[in-house]
Amino acid sequence: MAKGRELKGRIKSVENTRKITRTMEMVATSKMKRAQDRVVGARPYARSLAEVISDLYSSDLAEQFPLLRQPAHVRRAAVLLLTSNRGLAGAFHANLIKQARLLVQRLESDGTQVELHIVGRKGIGFFRYLGRELVTARTDITDKPTASDARSLADSLIENFTNGALDAVYVVYAKFNSALSTPATAEQVLPVTPPQRSGIARDYILAPSADAILTELLPLYVRNSIYRALVETVAGEQSARRTAMKNATDNASDMINVLRRTYNRARQAQITQEIAEIVG
Numbered sequence: 001m002a003k004g005r006e007l008k009g010r011i012k013s014v015e016n017t018r019k020i021t022r023t024m025e026m027v028a029t030s031k032m033k034r035a036q037d038r039v040v041g042a043r044p045y046a047r048s049l050a051e052v053i054s055d056l057y058s059s060d061l062a063e064q065f066p067l068l069r070q071p072a073h074v075r076r077a078a079v080l081l082l083t084s085n086r087g088l089a090g091a092f093h094a095n096l097i098k099q100a101r102l103l104v105q106r107l108e109s110d111g112t113q114v115e116l117h118i119v120g121r122k123g124i125g126f127f128r129y130l131g132r133e134l135v136t137a138r139t140d141i142t143d144k145p146t147a148s149d150a151r152s153l154a155d156s157l158i159e160n161f162t163n164g165a166l167d168a169v170y171v172v173y174a175k176f177n178s179a180l181s182t183p184a185t186a187e188q189v190l191p192v193t194p195p196q197r198s199g200i201a202r203d204y205i206l207a208p209s210a211d212a213i214l215t216e217l218l219p220l221y222v223r224n225s226i227y228r229a230l231v232e233t234v235a236g237e238q239s240a241r242r243t244a245m246k247n248a249t250d251n252a253s254d255m256i257n258v259l260r261r262t263y264n265r266a267r268q269a270q271i272t273q274e275i276a277e278i279v280g
Contacts, residue, residue, distance in 0.1 A: 003266050004263060004266050004267055004270070007259055007262060007263040007266065008263065010259055011256055011259045011260060011263065014252050014255050014256050014259065015252075015256060017248075017252055018249055018252035018253060018256070021245045021248040021249045021252060022245070022249045024088065024241070024245045025242055025245035025246050025249055028238050028239075028241040028242035028245060029238075029242050031143065031238045032179065032235060032238035032239050032242055035143070035231065035234045035235035035238050036176070036179075036235050038144075038231045038234075038235070039176050039228075039231050039232050039235050042224075042227065042228045042231050043228070045224065046224050046225070046228050049217065049220065049221050049224055050194070050221070052213075052217065053192070053194050053214070053217055053218070053221055054194040056213060056214055056217075057194040057214075065214060065215070065218060066161065066162040067158065067161065067162065067190065067191060067192050067218040067219065067222065068191055068192055068218070069191055070191055071167040071168070071191070073167070074107070074110070074112050074167040074168045075111075075112065075113065075167055076112065076113045076114075076115070076165065076166055076167055077107050077112050077113070077114055077115075077166065077167060077168040077169065077170065078114075078115050078116075078117055078135070078157055078160070078166050078168070078169045078170070079100060079103055079104055079107075079114055079115070079116055079117065079170050079171075079172060080117045080118075080119070080136075080153065080157070080169065080170065080171045080172065080226070081096065081097070081100040081116065081117070081118045081119070081120075081123045081127075081171075081172045082096070082119045082120065082123075082171065082172065082173045082174075082229055082230060082233045083096055083097070083118070083119065083120030083121075083122040083123035083124075083233075084120045084121075084122060084143070084233070084234070084237050085120055085121040085122070085139055086121075086122075087122065088241055088244060088245070089237055089240040089241040089244055090240050090241075090243060090244035090247075091240075092174065092182070092236065092237055092240035092241075093120075093122040093123070095174075095183075095184040096123065096172060096173070096174060096184045096233075097122075097123060097126050097127075098184065099172050099184035099185070099186055100116075100123070100172045100186075102186075103170060103172060103186045104116070112167075112168075115133075115135045115166075116132055116133070116134050116135060116136075117134070117135055117136035117153070117157070118134055118136065118137055118138070119136075119138045119139075119141055119153070119230075120138075120139065120141075121139050124137045124139065136153070136156075138153070141230070143234050143237070143238070144234075145227065145230035145231055145234060147223070147227055149227075149230060150223050150224070150226040150227035150230060151223050153226050154219075154222050154223040154226045155219075155223075157169050157190065157222075158190070158219055158222055161190045161191070166190070168188060168190060168191070169188070169189050169190035170186055170187065170188050170189070171186075171187055171189055171225070171226060171229050172184065172185070172186050172187075173185060173187070173229035173230070173232060173233045173236075174232060174233045174235075174236030174237065174240075175232055175236070176232040176233075176235040176236050176239070179239045179242075180239070180243075182232075182235070182236030182239055182240060187225070187229070189222050189225045189226065190222060192218055192221060192222065
């Protein structure tokens, strides 16, 4: 009955693995719900901020603000890649890294010098393996990103763009459309390009002036764009992990059923053989 004992051991091992994956699926589902709430809470503010900037924007004002400066040629650009510190999320990180590599290749093919800023051990480990120099390598941002985290990432990029050291800044993140759709997305955050306003424009009473308001709102808009990218990436990660753990749990259940059928057939064959030997 050596084969039967071996099958029973394999069944027990797969059952233990299924318990782990099912628990991780439940944890990821809970974290995804909280992360999704943060995404939903961040979007209205970002939308309102974009509408105000769009209403205040004019070509005359654009010449006064460095963050609105549209360079004729992008000589140096920064790519901010947002990943996480943990795996077991299927192809989530691979898709983000692939998107970042395509963006870097496109920029470098146009003659642009690219500097990398990466959040998360997964992205850091991959690009260090390739031998790329990283200007920023952050592993201290958790799955509950804050506005302070976004500010710490954005302010150095804003400063470098303002003084002319950078001509463009891109962020690569997972856009959270739904629990089943979190595509890797590359978005340009600098220079600030006010979105096209649809609908009736509001008539603002400006105090003290449009210049003073834009001076405060433009850096805030960039920080908020990075914060929104952080929370959407966390929501996408938890969604991908939930899906991966559910698939692993289902596969473990299928494997257990196959092993149990194999065990029952082996046991039945042994019993039949023993009866035949007794009769003989």
